[in-house]
């Protein structure tokens with residue numbers, strides 16, 4: 001049924017970069033056979049899923065939305081891919097994304113944009129726009145995203161779906177193509193809070209193949225999602241997550257959510273987190289710096305594309321020609337920015353300062369979580385904007401990440417879930433819930449209460 005739905009709508013939506021028809025049917029039949037044989041089934045047996053094209057898959061290409069990896073079929077499965085298979089999930093295919101997960105609209109994909117199923121002329125968010133669009137268009141009931149600076153939550157917000165960035169280190173990064181390693185985090189996307197929790201439990205957990213993986217039990221997210229409640233909880237509203245640049249309808253729906261939380265028995269506490277104002281600036285130095293180092297491996301020798309290798313050119317020339325042809329504008333912009341920020345003489349002024357801001361943001365969160373159990377905010381300042389509107393204005397594009405980025409810098413957990421439609425344009429608004437590290441279950445408890 002989901003393959004038929006993909007056939008019917010994906011030409012217009014373009015959520016998928018690769019559809020694994022045969023593989024999906026084979027997996028589904030294997031589940032049927034297991035069931036018929038009376039064998040024990042995995043926890044998500046037979047449930048179809050759309051996988052962001054940033055996780056390696058042995059039987060499908062992995063492009064990361066880039067020409068430089070066009071046609072590359074990795075020799076191994078990511079830990080997350082393995083866990084999905086072990087849970088008997090049916091992987092439908094790989095979803096569209098901004099190239100190397102750099103963007104907030106999926107317009108930076110080398111394979112063309114994805115449309116927002118609510119209005120195909122608008123962006124589905126990014127970088128994981130393909131995964132969230134697949135959910136909103138009913139092409140898949142579950143999807144996987146990655147969130148370095150909001151790429152699970154912001155697409156969830158603008159497509160009216162649920163997305164969770166687990167605590168940094170909770171879901172293995174082994175086999176997830178690196179963008180900014182100290183921020184990157186895979187997580188679940190779904191249409192309901194409970195569905196997200198069921199997927200969360202399958203993909204999380206310690207992995208010795210990832211040196212930053214947390215060696216601790218997965219928080220009880222499914223139990224929390226089944227027992228939604230905010231009664232007696234202290235919920236923070238941060239001053240810095242409001243003001244100029246926020247769309248009126250987004251603010252209205254957010255304020256209504258706060259009233260709902262109060263009516264369900266929560267106490268709302270106003271918080272001041274002054275360092276959050278510096279979050280965007282710090283992120284857009286740290287992420288490009290790490291990206292400039294991580295993307296050095298795309299040298300035309302190890303993977304994918306190779307341009308100009310005609311026997312007359314040096315290795316350096318072939319690398320340069322390949323990177324020129326294979327990387328898009330935003331990736332080049334970030335590699336240049338990051339290389340500059342890390343160069344000697346500038347390191348302390350840029351990268352060093354950004355790291356200090358990161359510490360201040362972490363401290364603001366620590367202070368906040370002494371007073372409250374969770375923080376709530378709008379997920380993103382506006383609803384889905386038209387495709388093309390911010391494509392030539394990187395600074396305007398970066399503003400979409402205003403509320404999501406502090407969480408990545410501090411490494412704690414956050415969810416976005418729908419909280420109604422903005423009256424002025426009828427488009428979905430996202431409510432963000434933020435919890436301390438390894439208290440991801442609180443997101444589900446609060447989310448299930450207000451869903």
Ligand code: GLN
Pocket residue numbers: 101102103104126127146147148149150151152179287401
């Ligand atoms: N919009 C952010 C960026 O462009 C978020 C990316 C992400 O979370 N992968 O860097």
